[in-house]
Amino acid sequence: MKKITACVLSTLVLAMGILSGCKQNSQSAGSESNNNSKVVTIEAQTAAPETTRVENLEKAAEKLNEELKKQGKDIRVKVKTKVFEGSWEEYAKQFMLAFKAKKEPDIYATGHENIGWLSDGNYILPLDDLKKSKEYSHVFPILWDSVTYKDHIWGALQDTEARPVFYNKDILKKLGWSEKQINDLPEKVKNGEFTLDDMTKLAEEAKTKGLTQYGIIHRPVDGPDFHVMVYDFGGKLYDPKENKIVLDKKAVKKQLDYYYEIAQKKLIPDNLTQMEWSNIHKAVVNGKTLFYYGGIWNVFNWSQDNFHEKLGKVDEKWVNEHLGMMLIPAAEKGGKPLTLSHPFVYTVSSQTEHPKLVKRLLELVADPALQVEHDVKTFHLPVTKSAADHLNFKAHATLANVTYMTEYTTFLPNHEGFPTYSKAVFNAIQAVELGKKTPEKALNDLEVQLKSDLGDKLKIVD
Incomplete structure (x- = not known):
């Protein structure tokens, strides 16, 4: 940002x-x-x-x-x-x-x-x-x-804009992927053939084989990206008819489960939600993660600052040679992938x-x-x-x-109460990633907090 x-x-x-x-x-x-x-x-x-x-x-x-x-x-x-x-x-x-x-x-x-x-x-x-x-x-x-x-x-x-998942082509090559397989990955995601679970398993394989320090990295601070997971798990964030923020408990539970899983499997940095943005960018361009939930404007960011350990600034050509971009995979086979703008x-x-x-x-x-x-x-x-x-x-x-x-x-909801919702959800995600709460506990605490903070601006869907 x-x-x-x-x-x-x-x-x-x-x-x-x-x-x-x-x-x-x-x-x-x-x-x-x-x-x-x-x-x-x-x-x-x-x-x-x-x-x-x-x-x-x-x-x-x-x-x-x-x-x-x-x-x-x-x-x-x-x-x-x-x-x-x-x-x-x-x-x-x-x-x-x-x-x-x-x-x-x-x-x-x-x-x-x-x-x-x-x-x-x-x-x-x-x-x-x-x-x-x-x-x-x-x-x-x-x-x-x-x-x-x-x-x-x-x-x-x-x-x-779009917020795709960047994937490291060099790491996939080390996993034995052919050039064609690598280039076809965005299309497989688009067709619902490569799912969110497939992405997690592939990240786990790359890390287990010592090919990358991390399997997955996401933004370190509160922001729009996290909420795309509610959509991916079939949930809603807003009810336009009632003009209320929605806490879709089933989808949010799956959202918290996802971040808990990638943390428990050590696929993300231990202190990811406490890292500086500069360290996120350095990890991505230096091949320390297989997947990165980013934004298309990051290509511009990487050309403006010396994030690469040897090359310093990297241009668009370098990015396209070493990194690919795909939609966020669907949660289920045959499902529709997505992004957030x-x-x-x-x-x-x-x-x-x-x-x-x-x-x-x-x-x-x-x-x-x-x-x-x-x-x-x-x-x-x-x-x-x-x-x-x-x-x-x-x-x-x-x-x-x-x-x-x-x-x-x-898209995010056009509702004045959403920043309050977003901050509370981020705190819940941070708690499960740091191992301070289970997804169940985090969801329960989240519901209590949102009821207090949003009052009649909140709609709870079980």
Whole structure:
């Protein structure tokens, strides 16, 4: 995940103690006159470091201005960009404070999971018309689920990603696998022939034979990846009809059983949930694990820091030679494998003075070329089929080869209570991996805690 350091936006905000710094240009918001044309300034904000999310809006504004000129309208749109540098919690708090002061951006780029509280707090406008627009007609259908809340669309999809399982090709070769077998593994997973249990057994074999230090590694901190296991075991995380977080006890028990098993078999590091991210990346690129639950953006991470003991930074070509990517295997033979995505979205302030111009800008920024420029630079996936078919995207072998994963993806609930649920589940997983609790005990304690923390926002399914 991104590591962002906070800085200061203004002395007023500093005194308030919550708002953090935003890099921005010197343009003032609102409207002004320029060469007898009315200039409408639209503010857009995103979090560092993917600045292309707002830079693309500036490019979309150029197209919008061309449209306005052809329509004979004496208006010119200028986008004022802000890039926030701080934690995700601070990013949300500074938006709420700015909203109260009526100084929030017109366009607020954020993770899809935030649209629940943004909607409930009347911070943002519904964007149902986007789904009917020509520009969003080629969106991968499943992605609309990520921006739907209470039967409305609340965000313009900006990008998405996949969280595959990386596998070490060198270790598989040492196990006697042929080149064809190695290259066919993603397809076997896709067809439900290679299951989660097969993955565990293969990791156990590699470790037993001394071919790798670890069989499996996952993220060391709380995050989305863990919850994909509930989906894999046939469970649910959210009930949209009742708008409640779901504790699916049967699926969560299997989830805890899985992490308990790989810990008891010593397939993961003893202190995995206490490790630094840098040590996770070093273990993966240095061949110390057969499998790694990661994200496609890790390919970019490994090219930016000296994680490899001999080579330092490793490029995309090196990654593809030594590592492969596959979907998370199905829990049962013949089942459907899956992944989990975390789409970033543009939301529109309910206080914007220019809703029509803003919405048209969001249509134009979905241009395939603009999507691809961002995706290739930041190692993300496009949200429309037209962008996925763009020649510049197809030329990017790594991303093009995993785009199919979008059809198998899942999402976190767009509910304000989910962070509480997620933290509690992570603590339960950590407890079973460290051997402090059995899965049964961890589940019982989890139920008690969630009942207390979430109250009537929780639905328990036995």
